[in-house]
Amino acid sequence: MNTHSTVEKIADKAENATDKLAGKAERSVESARLYANEALDKADAKVRSLREDVKPAIDAISARVQDMAARSKAAAAETSAQTRDKLNEYTDKTSAYVAEQPLKSMAIAAAAGAALAILLGRRRG
Numbered sequence: 001m002n003t004h005s006t007v008e009k010i011a012d013k014a015e016n017a018t019d020k021l022a023g024k025a026e027r028s029v030e031s032a033r034l035y036a037n038e039a040l041d042k043a044d045a046k047v048r049s050l051r052e053d054v055k056p057a058i059d060a061i062s063a064r065v066q067d068m069a070a071r072s073k074a075a076a077a078e079t080s081a082q083t084r085d086k087l088n089e090y091t092d093k094t095s096a097y098v099a100e101q102p103l104k105s106m107a108i109a110a111a112a113g114a115a116l117a118i119l120l121g122r123r124r125g
Contacts (some may be wrong), residue, residue: 098105
């Protein structure tokens with residue numbers, strides 16, 4: 001047997017083995033890539049499913065908050081209107097009383113002013 005042909009046979013076997021190994025490596029890489037893509041697709045589907053499951057709850061909460069805000073605004077407007085009406089009523093009554101009892105009104109105002117001056121004077125001292 002010729003040494004040269006033995007070396008060629010060994011070289012051929014080594015090349016075949018290398019080709020087989022490279023093929024297996026390529027198939028492994030391809031398989032890993034497919035597995036990774038499949039896993040990412042499943043994760044994406046789960047995220048979409050969760051979004052779809054949560055969206056109605058978020059929409060419901062948002063609607064309730066908007067409804068509560070609208071009711072609060074309406075209640076505040078109503079309370080403000082009632083307060084304004086009461087203030088106008090008391091202003092009208094006070095004006096009518098002052099018009100009917102001018103001297104008595106001045107005496108009450110002077111007494112209230114004196115009492116306030118005494119209270120403020122004590123606070124400072």
